[in-house]
Amino acid sequence: xxxxxxxxxxxxxxxxxxxxxxxxxxxxxxxxxxxxxxxxxxxxxxxxxxxxxxxxxxxxxxxxxxxxxxxxxxxxxxxxxxxxxxxxxxxxxxxxxxxxxxxxxxx
Amino acid sequence: xxxxxxxxxxxxxxxxxxxxxxxxxxxxxxxxxxxxxxxxxxxxxxxxxxxxxxxxxxxxxxxxxxxxxxxxxxxxxxxxxxxxxxxxxxxxxxxxxxxxxxxxxxx
Numbered sequence: 381x382x383x384x385x386x387x388x389x390x391x392x393x394x395x396x397x398x399x400x401x402x403x404x405x406x407x408x409x410x411x412x413x414x415x416x417x418x419x420x421x422x423x424x425x426x427x428x429x430x431x432x433x434x435x436x437x438x439x440x441x442x443x444x445x446x447x448x449x450x451x452x453x454x455x456x457x458x459x460x461x462x463x464x465x466x467x468x469x470x471x472x473x474x475x476x477x478x479x480x481x482x483x484x485x486x487x
Numbered sequence: 488x489x490x491x492x493x494x495x496x497x498x499x500x501x502x503x504x505x506x507x508x509x510x511x512x513x514x515x516x517x518x519x520x521x522x523x524x525x526x527x528x529x530x531x532x533x534x535x536x537x538x539x540x541x542x543x544x545x546x547x548x549x550x551x552x553x554x555x556x557x558x559x560x561x562x563x564x565x566x567x568x569x570x571x572x573x574x575x576x577x578x579x580x581x582x583x584x585x586x587x588x589x590x591x592x593x594x
Contacts, residue, residue: 476505
């Protein structure tokens, strides 16, 4: 069995990638909203975002809304492709795991 | 979103658990066959088996077939339950990730 993407596989990053992948192409999500979805601390989420950005999987946009700084995150094309491949890898594992129930039904 | 099981989530252990979960209840798999499925080295597979055994998720049986030592591995009840919970966690993430395609179909 082939191996998946170690960068994406880590649980918090998997949740981040899934949340970004659920957005329409090119659309960004605010850091604060992502933090609520993933239930991570600022520091923890920031570190995982850094790892995903270094891998070229996500882009980070920083700007201001009035005087308030805003950070938004979005999936790159590479990130979307890598996530799709990793989801395929995971589904293959999950499909393996449903083997016995299926064969039991045939008995 | 809740978090999954860190012990099970690691990729090689996820593959081991899926392979064991695919066996009928109480049935063991030989170390050498598991190694072929997971595509790990003896040392690597042995280390992950140790981690899963320490967690109470798998049992390890050692005996001899003639003069040849044989190691077999099987899922415990706790392991089966923990794996099922982790699969639910992963499926929830994968379902999130299929959100945009579904909404796109509606447009």
